[in-house]
Amino acid sequence: MKWNFPLKKNTGTTKPRKTKKREWFDALLFALIASTVIRGLIFSAYAIPSGSMEGTLLTGDYLFVSKISYGPRMPFTPVQNPFLESTITKYHIKTYWDGIKLPYFRLPGLTTIKKGDIVVFNKPEEADPAYDKPVDVRTNLIKRCQATPGDVLTIVNSQVYINGKAAPNAEKAQTSYRVITSGDMINPDIFRDMNIEVCQQVDLNTYEMIIPKEQLTTFKGFSYIKSVIPVVEPVGSYDANVFPHNERFKWNADNFGPLTLPKIGMSVPLNQENLILYRRAIELYEHNKVELEGKDILINGKKAKSYTFKMNYYWMMGDNRHNSLDSRFWGYVPEDHVIGKALITWMSVDSTKTFPNKIRWNRLLKPID
Structure with missing residues (x-):
């Protein structure tokens, strides 16, 4: 028996090769799509611009933030430039177009937000109509979650309590102290070497300083230091800057609550x-x-x-308690503002130093906790 298979006809023509311009266009298009997918669904890189999380995180740290941990949030504003901030501040130029606005939707995640997690989220304060910004282009913030939906939060003399129990403090949490000296001049190098921030000098002998916990004993031991006392606003002292900004609730940053965090279905x-x-x-x-x-x-x-309530809400606070604008000032963080979980410090740069000391080598690829 003979088997006859049809042979592919040779037309004598070859597929035309792409031009260099087309190859570059295809490569750039692929890079744009890949970066948008990775940045939107898997992880993003963020920089720490301020000292609100010191000494857990330092100004100049660069972080990888996992979006799959809590579930990737689908964009509210799908037309954006993934390589730029939402607004080029100097020129007030938006890098997004809000002509298309999508409803909130989040894919399933690997876990839920736990108390103690370090979370990146959009700034809730910018929900005010005066800002006129979609959720996903609001300023990015990073804080530690102190309370989750349904929790009752109270702050007593700077200590956070959740459902009546004292919450664990971050290992390297910082606060401010009232320092009284003998009047002798303090060498400025001491502040730099011990990472002490002088908030203000009240008079010749009295200062308010933020002192890292690990340096406190050494600093107290200097002969010209007479006393070091934590700064704590007293109970009943009303601070109009503190949430909910109403004299009916005489709360301040150190004595606050009780407040129940809203929970979906509550x-x-x-x-x-x-x-x-x-x-x-x-x-x-x-x-x-x-x-x-x-x-x-x-x-x-x-x-x-x-x-x-239709959403869950969280309470976020900085580890540097007296140098952090956080939930104590603008209230709870809605779930649709949550971006992801901070996982690792991949780079850290000290802007006050020169290379190679500019790089904090001991913080490279350091897990965040």
Whole structure:
């Protein structure tokens, strides 16, 4: 038996080769798509611009932040330049187009946010209409999660309590101290070598300083140091800068609460007190219209006796307690603002030094905890 297979006809033509311009275009297009997918769904690199997390994280640290840990958040504003910040501040140029706005959606993650996690999120304060910014182009912040949805948070003399129990403090947490000296001049090199920040000099002998915990004993031992006392705002001292910015709650950064963190499905009765505590979440984060008519509270034009939350909320604070603008000042962080979990410091640069001392070699590829 003969088997006859059709042979491919040779047309005598060859596929035309791509031009150099086309090859470069294809390569750049692939790089753009790959970087957008990686940055959007897997991880991103972030820099620490301020000292709010010192000494856990240092100004000049560069971090890898995992987005798959808590689940990748799909973009609210899909048309963005993935290589630039949302706004080029110097020229006030937006690098995104908000003509398309998508609803909040997050893919499943490997875990949920735990107390003690170091989390990157968008700044909730910029939900105020004056900023006019979509969620995913708001300023990125990094803080430690202190309370999760449903927790009751209280701060007593700078110590955080969750559901009545003292929360563990970060190993290298910092705070400020009132330092009284003998009046002798202090060598400025001591501040640099011991990473001490002088916040203010009250008078000739009195200073307010942020002193790393590991340097405290040594600093107290200097002959010209008379006393070192933690700075703590007293109970009942009202600070208008502190959430919820209302004299009915005489709270400050060191003595705060109790406050229950909203949880998805949690209902709260709507009264004057709860409205002060939760109006921001109900109105700005969950996009309802809140009105007062006499003693009645209206949600979207209808009289309401209670409100049920649609999202989870978290409480984030910096480890450098007296040098951190955090949840104590602008309230809870909604789940749709969460970007990811800080995993590793891949580079760290000290801008006050010169190369090679500029690189903090001991912090390269250091896990974050």
